[in-house]
Amino acid sequence: MVTSNTSTLRTVFNLLKFTYVIVPIAAGLDKFTNILTHWEDYLNPSLETMLPFSPHIFMMVVGVIEIIAGVLVLVKPQIGGLIVAAWLTLIAITLITGGHYFDVAVRDLAMAIGAFSMSRLSAFAVKSY
Template sequence: MESKNEQQLLRSALNLLKAVFVIVPIVAGADKFTNLLTNWEQYLNPSIAALLPFSPSTFMMIVGIIEIIAGIIVLKKTEIGGYIVAAWLTAIALTLLAGLHYLDVAIRDLVMAVSAFAMARISKIID
């Protein structure tokens, strides 16, 4: 059986990861409507943009809505939300890697995906 100190350490790690994966997707998602942090369309693979039935701007707004929902799910159902965020970040990273652009962002997103996956696993123990 885990000691009370180990439980507190796990709870602390989970709370930190949960805060990150609630705040970051919601802020990034909301910014898809304002482009205050960056011009999000620049990260869209041109071959994917060419396949869209609507403008890249509209696509980014849809992405923003999905990210906001993912952040809310992490808040309400951490385990499920963690798996959703991990899959979402992996998909983004693979898209960036396929275009051979923004490789640094792709690697960062893969690291974040691993962290979201770890959060989901920890939440299964703690929550």
């Protein structure tokens, strides 16, 4: 029975881990190409006025941060998961305060819970290997 639980734990952890590696890296790379969406549309207008550079440059900086976060989940999932969870929560707050894209904010909060859960599971999944 313990073997079955260990196997299930590894499977769930690995599924979450690779999700939180791939999704931030893909979203980060897309900040440079805008293939998936036009990312600048999601920028809170009040933040946009405070930027010392163009929204496009800001989104490219965001993309680099997201790529780094995805790589961090790969090499240090416990820490990386917390960073991704915090990042997604901040994005959701920004969307909510901007008054638009509430559906995306809810999705990001759900993803933040998943990233946090992956981080917590990593302590047990690593020990069970």
